[in-house]
Amino acid sequence: MRRNALGPERLALYCLRKRSYGVFGGGRRPTFRLGRVGVVVDAEALVRPVVEGAGFELFDVSFGAATGGRRALRVTVDREGGLDLDTIAQLSEKIARRLDLEGFGEDRYELEVSSPGIEHPLRKPAHYARAIGSRVRVKTDEPIDDARVHEGVLLVADPGSIELDVDGAQRAIPVAAIRSARTVADWSAELKGSTV
Numbered sequence: 001m002r003r004n005a006l007g008p009e010r011l012a013l014y015c016l017r018k019r020s021y022g023v024f025g026g027g028r029r030p031t032f033r034l035g036r037v038g039v040v041v042d043a044e045a046l047v048r049p050v051v052e053g054a055g056f057e058l059f060d061v062s063f064g065a066a067t068g069g070r071r072a073l074r075v076t077v078d079r080e081g082g083l084d085l086d087t088i089a090q091l092s093e094k095i096a097r098r099l100d101l102e103g104f105g106e107d108r109y110e111l112e113v114s115s116p117g118i119e120h121p122l123r124k125p126a127h128y129a130r131a132i133g134s135r136v137r138v139k140t141d142e143p144i145d146d147a148r149v150h151e152g153v154l155l156v157a158d159p160g161s162i163e164l165d166v167d168g169a170q171r172a173i174p175v176a177a178i179r180s181a182r183t184v185a186d187w188s189a190e191l192k193g194s195t196v
Contacts, residue, residue, distance in 0.1 A: 047098065060124075063067055072112050075111070082115070128154065128181070134183050135152065136154045138162070145171055
């Protein structure tokens with residue numbers, strides 16, 4: 001299991017107050033409807049080249065409420081070997097400059113750039129593929145093998161189904177039946193290996 005440079009806890013968010021006039025536009029891709037009528041911005045398309053150009057993997061992009069009633073553009077990134085706060089701060093500045101150049105809005109919002117952390121949700125096929133060999137917890141809409149919560153090691157992640165090793169037994173779960181999924185850390189082992 002990979003660990004972030006700052007230890008097992010999730011890296012602190014690096015926030016910048018920027019300007020945006022955002023209302024979530026919906027759809028599978030993170031698109032946002034700006035205050036000007038008919039203007040839709042694909043935030044993922046704006047930040048992906050910056051993130052990948054800096055040598056990172058774009059894990060997720062979302063837009064929603066932040067503290068104090070403001071909106072927040074959340075960009076989650078990762079790379080082999082983990083991240084530290086200085087690296088996230090530098091990347092955050094690059095992303096902020098790109099958003100400003102593209103005129104990402106006119107009202108205030110917060111840009112939050114962070115790592116996914118050790119325990120993180122699995123939403124996209126790439127998230128599942130990356131978690132192969134890791135311990136995961138999957139919740140299903142309907143019971144599978146008399147259970148709605150399945151915890152085990154992710155063995156296979158195909159487009160139509162995943163396969164877990166649950167206490168020595170292999171369990172196939174159709175992707176369509178998954179309500180939520182996330183990685184699960186063995187915190188006692190993580191804390192034993194911590195230098196903090």
